[in-house]
Amino acid sequence: MPPPSSSSSPSSSSSGTALKPPPAAERVYRHVKQGVLDRRYEGGTLLTEGELAGAVGVSRTPVREALLRLETEGLLKLYPKKGALVLAVSAQEIADVVETRLLVEEFTVRRAVPAPPALLARLAELLEEQRRHAEDGDLPAVMAADRCFHAEIVRHAGNQILSRLYDQLRDRQLRMGVALLHDHPDRVATSLAEHAEILAALRAGDADAAAAAARGHIGRVAALVRGTDR
Structure with missing residues (x-):
């Protein structure tokens, strides 16, 4: 009797319907934004790309993308080669x-x-x-x-x-x-x-x-x- 085809395999079926995780930049964005909103990252904190990449488990490229997005929202100020400063609420x-x-x-x-x-x-x-x-x-x-x-x-x-x-x-x-x-x-x-x-x-x-x-x-x-x- 021939083995079942891959299309009828339960594991393949479940993986095909599994929800994909959000893109790396989105995961960094959510991580940093939530940290700013709940004050884990206080105003005046300098966040580095390396630290964030390690915390989320991604490369530095999506970190840069996420930080740029957060800067446009007024939560951070980017400083080239230094990192991103969490802006205090004025x-x-x-x-x-x-x-x-x-x-x-x-x-x-x-x-x-x-x-x-x-x-x-x-x-x-x-x-x-x-x-x-x-x-x-x-x-x-x-x-x-x-x-x-x-x-x-x-x-x-x-x-x-x-x-x-x-x-x-x-x-x-x-x-x-x-x-x-x-x-x-x-x-x-x-x-x-x-x-x-x-x-x-x-x-x-x-x-x-x-x-x-x-x-x-x-x-x-x-x-x-x-x-x-x-």
Whole structure:
């Protein structure tokens, strides 16, 4: 009896359908970006091609490609023959992001009223997710859920341009938020309470109260940045 053909071999079949790993440059990009966002690579850290190549298990060529991409996103500054410097979050950048958030979120939270049950349920789920991450002390996860809470409201407004603009702020928000929570750990509980206030206003169908809660929530972040919050 002849041996089975390679096309009918189980191992060949499984390998044919197996998901390919992402390209080397993409793996480096994800590794470095996540390290910057969760502060494993602090602002002021100099990353070298050799170190990153060894950490990810790739050659230096995809490392260069990934670093160039991250430089265009404003996370790194490349120095030829030296490496890539992780850029610190500036006070001006934080102020600009906060100002943009105020403009977008106060408008979109008003548009969310009356809020459909699906939106209210999703916001409650994200609020609970934040609480769980806070109890675990996982600040990057807290900020990811925090950002999703606000993004759900923005998306519900139905303005695709505003939604895309908000998505463009995603990484900056995550990075800045983690930095603020590290410096102000009591801010986690305050943020949860403020999110609960926004959700309560949406449940009540009170657009003015929802806008005021969102404005106060983001305004307190601005005060922390300026060092005037008490």
